Amino acid sequence: MVKLYWSPRTRSFTALWLMEEAGQPYERVLIDLSTGAHKTPAFLAVNPMGKVPALTDGDIAIAEAAAICAYVAERFPDAKLAPPPGDARRAKYLQWLFFGPSCIEPALIQIFTKIEVPSRTAAWGSATQVFDVLNKALEKGPWLLGDDFSAADIVIGSGLNFAIRQFKMAPSRPSFDRYIDRCAARPAFQRAEKIAAG
Numbered sequence: 001m002v003k004l005y006w007s008p009r010t011r012s013f014t015a016l017w018l019m020e021e022a023g024q025p026y027e028r029v030l031i032d033l034s035t036g037a038h039k040t041p042a043f044l045a046v047n048p049m050g051k052v053p054a055l056t057d058g059d060i061a062i063a064e065a066a067a068i069c070a071y072v073a074e075r076f077p078d079a080k081l082a083p084p085p086g087d088a089r090r091a092k093y094l095q096w097l098f099f100g101p102s103c104i105e106p107a108l109i110q111i112f113t114k115i116e117v118p119s120r121t122a123a124w125g126s127a128t129q130v131f132d133v134l135n136k137a138l139e140k141g142p143w144l145l146g147d148d149f150s151a152a153d154i155v156i157g158s159g160l161n162f163a164i165r166q167f168k169m170a171p172s173r174p175s176f177d178r179y180i181d182r183c184a185a186r187p188a189f190q191r192a193e194k195i196a197a198g
Ligand SMILES: N[C@@H](CCC(=O)N[C@@H](CS)C(=O)NCC(=O)O)C(=O)O
Pocket: 009, 010, 011, 012, 033, 038, 050, 051, 052, 053, 063, 064, 065, 066, 101
């Protein structure tokens, strides 16, 4: 059975929401970050970074929230969380899946630390560019792939919910508000919130 290693009020929410969308039985293993449980040899064997979320599936171990999304979407194809290989929508699906960790995360760090990086050398361009591109992609909706919800929405939706709605790290925009509302209206998102709240 799939085991999800998680901790409340962390990026684990992405994986929790994902598993609730997948609709498959899974075991949750609560990692108490205050005790250092994530730095023990047993947990480092699951994720050498010593961070949550992480997931095991029998002998397979995987970490990094977006990679976990890609893995689970392929592991449980009936959940229809990813366009299958060969489907024309798959290119955009992969692009948005990677956009979270590759562009949104560093853009937020840039805002937080106020570091100046030339946009031509920064992999994410600039925070303004990241949020402008996202705004354009989300204006139409309802999802990043149009009518089809996918694991890319879990990565981007939980990232925006965390950074913009919960922690107000970046200014919101009407398209972001509507998108986060749509994500938050999903029953799986609400179940994940209840679990995370304890
Ligand atoms: N790149 C990782 C980041 C995971 C991460 O930063 N997890 C934090 C909580 S949000 C963590 O486990 N921090 C504990 C620590 O590093 O001691 C991902 O996307 O999954």
